[in-house]
Structures are given as C-alpha cells and as structure tokens.
Amino acid sequence: MSAERSVSAEPEERDVVIEAKDVHVRLGSSHVLRGVDLQVRRGEVVALLGANGSGKSTLVRTLVGVLPPAAGTIRMPDAAHVGYVPQRVSAVGGLPATATEVVASGLLRPGRLRLPRGWRQRVADALGQVGLADRGHDATNHLSGGQQQRVLIARALVRDPDVLVLDEPVAGVDQPSQEQFAATMRHLVERGLTVLVVLHELGELTPLVTRCVVLRHGKVIHDGAPPRPRGEHAEHDHEHLHPHAAEDMVPVGSGESGFAGIEDATAAFTDHPQTTEG
Amino acid sequence: MWADLQLMVTDPLMQRALLAALLVGAAAPVVGTYLVQRRLSLLGDGIGHIALTGVALGWLVGAALGLNPVDVLTVPGAVVLAVIGSVLIEVVRRRGRTSGDLALALMFYGGVAGGVLIIGIAGGTSGNLMAYLFGSISTVSTSDLWLTVVLSLIVLGVGLGLRTALFAVSNDEEFAVASGLPVWLLNMAVAVVSALTVTVAMRVVGLLLVSALMIVPVAVAQQLTHSFRRTMGLAVVVGVLVCVVGLSITYWQNVSPGATIVVLAICVYLLAAAARPLLHHRQAFATHDPHPDLPDDVAVAEPVTVGAGATDESCES
Numbered sequence: 001m002s003a004e005r006s007v008s009a010e011p012e013e014r015d016v017v018i019e020a021k022d023v024h025v026r027l028g029s030s031h032v033l034r035g036v037d038l039q040v041r042r043g044e045v046v047a048l049l050g051a052n053g054s055g056k057s058t059l060v061r062t063l064v065g066v067l068p069p070a071a072g073t074i075r076m077p078d079a080a081h082v083g084y085v086p087q088r089v090s091a092v093g094g095l096p097a098t099a100t101e102v103v104a105s106g107l108l109r110p111g112r113l114r115l116p117r118g119w120r121q122r123v124a125d126a127l128g129q130v131g132l133a134d135r136g137h138d139a140t141n142h143l144s145g146g147q148q149q150r151v152l153i154a155r156a157l158v159r160d161p162d163v164l165v166l167d168e169p170v171a172g173v174d175q176p177s178q179e180q181f182a183a184t185m186r187h188l189v190e191r192g193l194t195v196l197v198v199l200h201e202l203g204e205l206t207p208l209v210t211r212c213v214v215l216r217h218g219k220v221i222h223d224g225a226p227p228r229p230r231g232e233h234a235e236h237d238h239e240h241l242h243p244h245a246a247e248d249m250v251p252v253g254s255g256e257s258g259f260a261g262i263e264d265a266t267a268a269f270t271d272h273p274q275t276t277e278g
Numbered sequence: 279m280w281a282d283l284q285l286m287v288t289d290p291l292m293q294r295a296l297l298a299a300l301l302v303g304a305a306a307p308v309v310g311t312y313l314v315q316r317r318l319s320l321l322g323d324g325i326g327h328i329a330l331t332g333v334a335l336g337w338l339v340g341a342a343l344g345l346n347p348v349d350v351l352t353v354p355g356a357v358v359l360a361v362i363g364s365v366l367i368e369v370v371r372r373r374g375r376t377s378g379d380l381a382l383a384l385m386f387y388g389g390v391a392g393g394v395l396i397i398g399i400a401g402g403t404s405g406n407l408m409a410y411l412f413g414s415i416s417t418v419s420t421s422d423l424w425l426t427v428v429l430s431l432i433v434l435g436v437g438l439g440l441r442t443a444l445f446a447v448s449n450d451e452e453f454a455v456a457s458g459l460p461v462w463l464l465n466m467a468v469a470v471v472s473a474l475t476v477t478v479a480m481r482v483v484g485l486l487l488v489s490a491l492m493i494v495p496v497a498v499a500q501q502l503t504h505s506f507r508r509t510m511g512l513a514v515v516v517g518v519l520v521c522v523v524g525l526s527i528t529y530w531q532n533v534s535p536g537a538t539i540v541v542l543a544i545c546v547y548l549l550a551a552a553a554r555p556l557l558h559h560r561q562a563f564a565t566h567d568p569h570p571d572l573p574d575d576v577a578v579a580e581p582v583t584v585g586a587g588a589t590d591e592s593c594e595s
Contacts, residue, residue, distance in 0.1 A: 064456035084456035093315040093449045095496070097506040105446035110458040113443035139504035155453070 015041045016077070017163045017194050018063055023072035025055075025062050025218075032058045034218040035072070040163070045185075045195045045208050047226065050215035056198045057087065059215065060167050063196075078163070080109055083156030085166040088149045096139040099151045103127060103136075106155035126158035127151075129187075131180050146177025153184070164188070166197040170204070178204050202226060286529045294423045295415045295525055299539075301430035302475075302482045302491065303521030307499075307513035308437035309475045310492030312468050315448040315506070322489035325364050325476045327386040329485055330393030332359025332477075333410045338400035348402075352410065353425060356480060360473035363389065368469040413484035413536035415525065422481060429478045436471050444468060445506055482521065483536035491517065494543040501550040502557065516546055 018040040025033040032055045040046050050056045061067045063074060064084045076082060083106070103123045107115055116122075127133055130150040135143065140151055149169060156164060170178045182204035189195060189208050202209055206226070214222035286292050313321050336355025340348045363385060370381045394404050409417070418426070437444070447454045447464045454461050472492075479488045499512035524539030 061452070065458075066452045066455050079458065082456075084453060086450070086452050086456075094317040094319070095311065095315045095500060095506055095509055096504040097445070097449060098504065101445065101506050102449065105442060105449060105453075106457070108443055108446055108454075108457060108459055110460070113440055113459070115442050137505075142504070159457070 016075070017042055017082075018165075018196060019073075019075040020059070020063060021073045021075075023059070023062060023074060024070045025058055025067055026070045027058065027067070032218050033062065033069075036215070036218070036220055038063075038213060038220065038223075040194060040196050042162075042194050043192060045189055045205075045210045046197070047202060047205065047209045047212045048196065048198045048215065049200075049202075049212055054215040055218040056215055057167050058218075060084075060165050060196065060198055061086075064165055076163075081159070081162040083159045083161030083164045085149075085152050085156045085164065085169055087167045087171065088145065088152060096141050098137055099127060099132060099140055099143070099154075100124075100136040102140055102151055103154045103158050106158040109159070122158055123154075126154040129157055130154045130184055144174060144177070146173040146180075149173050150177060150180065150184075153181070157188075161193070163194045163196070166195070168198050168200065171200060182208075282530070286526065289529075291416065291418075292529060294418050294420070295535075296522060298415060298418050298423060298426045299482055299521040299525045299535075300518055301426060302479045303518040304514050305430045305433040305437070306475050306479050306488070306491040307495040307517040308510060309433060309468075309472050310496045311506070311510040311513055312437070312444055312448050313472065314493060314496045314500070315445070316468075319493050320489060321364070321367065321472055322476055322492045324367060324382060324386045324389075325360050325473050326480070326485035326488045328363030328389035329356040329360040329473075329476055329480065330407065330410065331389045331396065332356040332393075333407065333480075333485075334393040334396035334400060334402075335359065337402055337406070338396055341400045341402075349406075350421075353422060353477060353481070356410070356477045357429070357474065359389075360477050361470055364469040364473040365466065368465055372465075409484075410480055411484050411486050412534060413480070413482055413487070415482050415535045416528075418481055426478050426481065429474045433471050433474050433478065436467055440464070440467065441507075441510075449506075482525075483539055487536045487540045490540040490543065491521070494540070494547055495520070498543070498547045498550045501547075501554045516543070520546060 016039055018038065020036055020038040023033055023036045023038075024031070036055070036059055038059070048056050048059065058067065062069050063076070064082065065079075100120075100123050103126055104115055104119055106126075107119055107122065124133065124136060127136055130153050132147060132150055132154065135147065135151075140148055143151065153166070153169065156166075170181055173181070185195065185205060185208060195208075197205065199205065202212075209226050211224065212222065212226045213220055287296070310319075310322070313319055332355040333352045334355075336351035336353070337349055339355065340351045345351065366385065367382060393407060397404060397407055443459060443464055444467070446457070446459060447461055448468070451461060454464070475492060476485070476488045479491050483491050495513040495516035496509065498516045499509045503509050503512055520539050520542040524542045525535050527533065527538050527542075528535045
C-alpha cells in the first residue's frame, strides 16, 4: 500500500495489538457476549465501560485466553508481550506468599518455566514502579486491598509488556492507591504502553483515555470518544459509582461515531442511572 | 546410648528404613505445599483410598501369575492406580464444581471397597491390607527401596525444579493461563507427583496417614513464616526430622512407625502454634506502622511541645 494509507483513518495491520471479531461467549446457560467486535491499536488507551453484568470482564478474560469463545475470532499478534491484571480476588492461595514471589511469577512465559537471571532486580523494579519498593518481603495477605492490587499490576509490568489489560483495577481500592495507580499509568502511557482497561467509571484515568467502548448485554453500544460527563456529573468531586446504560440509547456504529452519537451516549451513560431490566 | 545409635545405623534393615524415611520425609512436604496452596489438603487422602484398590489388584495379578512372594506387585499396582486416580480427580476438578465433589467421594469410597473386595477374590484377607493402610517400613525390601529412591527423586526433581511455575499455577491459575504457561501440563504434574508421593509414603506411614505427612509439616511451617519458599523449606526440614526421629524411636520401642511419625508431627505443630504468638510479639516491635504510606484518616492536634525539663505530668496542669 502507499504511504498515504498509513496516515488515513484505516489503521495499518501491524498497529492492531488486540482484535476481536464477532466474539460470542457462553458461561453455563447464559449467552454473555453476543457478537463483540473490538480493535485496540498501538498507543491507544481504551476504557471498557458498562453496567454490572454487561460482559466487560468476560470480554477481557476471553481476550487473554482464560475463557474460550463459543464463536468468533481473537487475534493478538504479540501475545507474549501482553500483561494481564485480573480482578483482585479476596480468596487467594491457601498459603501466604511474599509480594516478591507473586511478582516473580509474572516473569514466566511459554518455554520459560524457571526464573531468568537477574530476576530479583526486575521484580524490585516492577514493585518500585507501583510504589511498593519496600514491600517486597511482606506477605501479600498482610497488605491493604489497594496494595494487593498494585502487586498484581507489578506482576504484569515485570513482563515488560507492550500491552496492558486490566480488569477493574481500582474497584474497591483506597484513594491513595487510586492516585498512585493513575500516576503509574500516566508514566507508562507516556512511554508508549497500550492499555485496555475495564472500568466502572473513568475517574482518575479520564485524562489518559483515548477511546471508550461501552458494553450492554454483551454487545458494543458505543465505540468512540470518551463520553463527557454532564450536569452535576461534571463536578470534579462527583462520585459516579454505578453507571447504567439507558435502554433507549441508539447503538453507535463502531469506530466512527458522530458527535451527536457521542452526546447521545454521554447523556444515556451518565444522566439516567436507572436499573435496566437485565 | 551412643552404642545403641551405632547399632541402629549399622543394622542393614534399619539403614534401608531410615533412607526411605529420609526421602519420604523430604518429598511429601514439597508436594504438600502445593496441595495446601491449592486448598486441596485432603487430595492425598483421596489418592490413598484409590491406591488401596491398586494394592489389591497387584496382589490379584501376583496370585494369578503364581508369583513368589505373592505381594511383589502390590506397590507397582498402587503406583498405577494412584496415578490414574489422581489424573481422574484433576479432570473432574477442571470440569465442574458441585458434581466434582460427589465424583471425588465416589472415587474415594469405591477405592476402599474395591480394595477389600479384590483382596478377598485374590485369596488374601483384609488383614493383608493392614500393612498398607498403616505402613510396614520394617519390611522394606531392597527392590522396594530402589523404587522408593527413584520415585522420591522424581517427586523432588519436579517439585523443586518447577517450583516457580507450579507456584504460579497454584497461586493464580487464570494469570498462568493468560501468561501462556502450559497450565494443563503443570496441573497434571502436580496430580502425578501427588500420586507418586502417596505410594512412596505408603510403606513408611501407611495409606491412611499419608496425607498427614504431606500436610502437617506445611501447617507447622506456615505458622512460622510467610514466604512460600521458606514455608516449603521449613516443611521439608520438619518432615525429615519427624520421619527420622519417629522411625528411630520404633527401633527401641515396639510402636507403629507411621503413627509415631504422625503424632510427632502433630506435637511439633502444637509447639509451633504455641511459639507463634511470641514470634509475632517480636515482629510487632520490629515494624511499628503496617501502612506507613497511607495518610492518617483523622487529623489529631499536634502534641504541644513542652519545654526542656518538663515532665509528662505537666500535661495535667
């Protein structure tokens, strides 16, 4: 293709780091994802939003290979350089482990089941990046929820990823950890990291996010610019804990949503926190 | 006393038994650490039940072939059935939640009932099974010893060599899948190694007490440390110690080696549990603030600076 092609809206093939096409996922008897298309290109910070049960977590867990898709295709050309940060689970293993041990387990990859040389330095660096440099020897179950979440982020960062996939990294996390998280992310994005992050609200990450994908009932209903908060929602200290997409919202074509579409999505997304029938 | 010890370690029977106890005492807690980490502490128990059918099957085949002695195939039979059983348990565990629990129960009790039934058909009595249920380390033959050595070394090789990978899978299976690790293979490795440990430990402590040797040393270590690596190391030390000491006691006292070893391990656990508060007391002084990087949630007025020479009592005035 010609040189002009690369600067046009159409992304070049090698820029796509995550691609899902018509992905369906069934969990037991429920059809959680119903034909999701998603593309993440190098350098983007994509926020995946949606109400509880809309399929956000299912989508990222399918993307990283934890869940098998019932139909559709997933393509991650550089899977070895994807760092995954799962939702923090309260019930971890039956034995305590230090933060260093947990982070070190992130250094393993296919074909490397033992720790590489210099692993201690790399683990210490990763812990330093999330502000836990002095916590390496602490048992993770002695850390606060926010600190445990940061350990999981360090475990993904130690892989030296090009793409970071995070599942609700700030859910139920104390404010200092949220700020620390935002600062860490800002630093990483400046260095060129691509991010796909499941969020309940944009919160501290608002300035970083380049594109929002909103899921509802397992389908993408908005894919474009971040919906701007309106009215009282725009106030700096407004806490929007449970956004619910409204039923009357017009599905917006993926990728090139018009300004009106964004405003619609914004209005629906932020102004009418009503419970959907799902 | 010294002469007695000398006599013990030069006794060829005792040498074989001590070597077996040493290896089992080291291998069982290594596997046990992964089982506790995965909250599968009772897996060894289940495999032990299934292995009993293997013992009886080995006996049956030995009797059918007219082998002498008739029990020469019991340990290989236990190895085969334990491996099949543990792989089945792993498959069931992956499949589902509630049905898996019932499937496990079916396998456990089927294993015991099958063992008793088959040993009867083979012309033995359930009394013959006692040596396997409660251990018979004093009858360890040279060929048994070789099998014990080889299997223990496999267990230790896998358990220690793949430590980080097995930790990763046991600690967070989803993350291991996302990292592209061969999770299925690693889970199977844990299952097979558990099965080998059960059959190796069968001669030392017996199938009914195998799980104790895998789990109790880990429970001891867990009281005293909070790093996975150190938990495993300490558990191995405890395992070797109780096995060797317990077996040595039976050289002078006519008591069951398996029971002695397990009772000893539980005594060590109680000691560790008693020592734990003392240890934590010391740590409490070492680290004053558990969350120094968290801002204080309430503002407290700065303490009034008191002049030099003033005492604490001056606050009351």
